[in-house]
Amino acid sequence: MSVKSCEKVEKSQVALTIEVGAAEFEAAVEKAYRKLRRKINVPGFRPGKAPRKIIEGMYGAEVFYEEAINIAFPEAYEAAVKEKELQVVGYPTVELEGECTKEGFTFKATAPVYPEVTLGQYKGLSAPKDEVKVTAADVDERVKILQDRNTxxxxxxxxxxxxxxxxxxxxxxxxxxxxxxxxxxxxxxxxxxxxxxxxxxxxxxxxxxxxxxxxxxxxxxxxxxxxxxxxxxxxxxxxxxxxxxVPALDDEFAKDVSEFDTLKELKADLKKKITEERQKDADRAFEDALMEQVAANITADVPDAMVEGQARQFLENFKAQIAQQGIPYDQYMKMTGMDEKKLLEDAKEPALRQVRLDLALAAIIKAENIEVSDEEVEAEFQKLADQYGMDLEMVKKYLQADQVKDQVTTQKAVAIVVDSAVATKPEKKEDEGEKKPARKSSKKTEEAGEGEEKKPARKSTKKAEETEGAEEKKPARKSTKKAAEKKEDEEPAESK
Incomplete structure (x- = not known):
């Protein structure tokens, strides 16, 4: 095999012209003969026993060429990619150049490669950030949840x-x-x-x-x-x-539903937890807004293959969510009248944002020479174990060290953006009249007396498993652990 040329083309693609020589092609023809000989009938010979020369004499020397090309191509292509040190991100399109003879053949493979990325501004950005407020009504709402649960x-x-x-x-x-x-x-x-x-x-x-x-x-x-x-x-x-x-809201109620002796202590604890939840939501939204800017600021000729691959991943995540609800995917699609092609098409825009975000993070990691020590990886393992109430060794069974290392590396890249950023006051909406109740937490707490479950780190630049839907409108963060919420069964025909 020899690479005759390697040229960059649009959309971060590389065109390789590769020549397969006589010796390599002869080896491929022999493999093709051994693969196909049982399918060729030759009078006087049992199936698979006819010599290659006899078959070629009857049907022509080219009888095995097509299969030989299919056999020789993958090895020659992979060798060329390795020789040119290309980071391929999708399948190539291939076309034969000229005639195939016993001396071999030449083909052109055009493959999408990881794009060159130029970082825009990623430090000193600004974004609006909500001021966290918790009212007495918010606390009473949580108390009401506890009261309803104990009714x-x-x-x-x-x-x-x-x-x-x-x-x-x-x-x-x-x-x-x-x-x-x-x-x-x-x-x-x-x-x-x-x-x-x-x-x-x-x-x-x-x-x-x-x-x-x-x-x-x-x-x-x-x-x-x-x-x-x-x-x-x-x-x-x-x-x-x-x-x-309905239980009365008094000190006895507080003792029954919590570790506190008085209703006042219970409310104080609930206020603290609601504040923590909303602060995490505000921090997360601020971080999202900043990272959207970072992704938008990069210059990169993103290959279609990367976007299509991410859209397909969104679809797979959507399928996983449907499966978790106990509904066969085909049945769900039929019930809703949805079309998979339409889902993939709708997923392309958020997929492009996700790919640009991944590219931006990878570029920051490279620009800042971010490294992660074994001690930091071990600490992250322990953090995950504590977060999900799992044994440390069990977490290590489910997650590879490289995955966790990527996660920590990405966290460091995000921290560089966030730590250098400026939080601004959100603009007041024009239609905002009277003072509105404080924003509810974006996460429904399973137990009102418990704090919000810690959210996993932003997804690493490598592909990670997640369950975002195919129609997501924002780049998805990938968690290191799936949290499947089981949907209640639907009512029969009598229900709405």
């Missing part, structure tokens, strides 16, 4: 009213015949939750244990096509009516 349902012997939970059997009939998904037994229905078809819950109000009733309902026009706009009858039987027994 019990107790059985009552009276007519059901809004806010109660009715335990019911129901079956829906269309034109006197039961329809699919319209039946349930011992179903807990919170009256006023609007989880059923409009008009259903309102007619259960007033019923009590043992009552049976026919409920007339007309499905909305935008409901499932089989029932849209149809008038149906639900036969309903109430087994039990339950009301909420």
């Amino acid at each position: 019990r349902l107790v059985s009552v012997d009276r007519e059901a009213k809004e806010g109660d939970t009715a335990i019911i059997d129901f079956e829906g009939f269309l034109d006197g015949k039961p329809f699919d998904g319209g039946k349930g037994e011992n179903h807990s229905l919170e009256l006023g939750s609007h989880s059923f078809v409009p008009g259903f819950e309102e007619q259960v109000v007033g019923m009590k244990a043992g009552d049976e009733k026919d409920i007339d309902i007309t499905f909305p026009e935008d409901y499932h096509k089989d029932l849209a706009g149809k008038a149906v009858v639900f036969k309903v039987k109430v087994h039990e009516v339950k009301e909420k027994e």
Whole structure:
């Protein structure tokens, strides 16, 4: 193999003209013969036993050339890439140049390569940053979550009213015949939750244990096509009516739901945690805004292959999210009428932003000569173990040291940008009139008494596993650990 030329072309591509000589081609032809001989019938010979010369005499010397080219190409291409020290980021397009003879052949391979990146400004940037405020109403909202979580349902012997939970059997009939998904037994229905078809819950109000009733309902026009706009009858039987027994907000409540002895101490702790959560959100948003500027400031001829690869990764992440919800991907696509080509097309814009961000981070790491010691890698392993409540050795089983090293390296690059940046006051929106309630945390806390789970570091410049959706609109940060939130099952046909 010899590289006759290596030329740069547009979109960060390199065109290699590669010649495969007689000796290499002869070896490839022999391999092609051994691979194909069983498929060629030669009178007087058992399958696979006919000598190469006999086959070539019958069908021509070129009979094995096409397969020989396919055999010789990969090795010759990889050798050329290695010789020219190219960082290829996608598959090449290949075309044969001239005729293929026993002396060999020449081909041209055009491959996308890692682009040259020129950093723009990445130090001394500015971006708006929210001032963190926590009001008494914010704290009361968290206390209310704890109160709701500790509210019990107790059985009552009276007519059901809004806010109660009715335990019911129901079956829906269309034109006197039961329809699919319209039946349930011992179903807990919170009256006023609007989880059923409009008009259903309102007619259960007033019923009590043992009552049976026919409920007339007309499905909305935008409901499932089989029932849209149809008038149906639900036969309903109430087994039990339950009301909420709400605990009083006092010191005893604080003792029951936390490690504190007084409600005042509990509220003080909740205020501290809400403040920490919102500060992390503000810091994160500030960091995102800065890194978007850094990515926009670079000069790079980004190859399409990198963008397409990232878009495909977004799609794979989206598929993983659907799988985590227990829904087959094909079924989900059919149910929603979504098209994979459209998903990939829509993902290209955020994919380009993600690729530019990765390129910018890699360029900063190179420009700043950022290095990470073994001690820093070990400390990051320990941090992850503490963060997720896992044994250190177990974390090391799931994550390779190189992954963690990349993560720490990227964190250092981001820190250089953030530490040199200036936070500005967010502009007041024109339509902002009266003082609005403080912004809610972007993360719903599973336990109101617990602090926000620490967020993983920004993704490294190497490909990492994540579960961002294909339609993301911002460059995705890749976590070192997947956190799968299980979605509640959908209601049957009776639900909205």
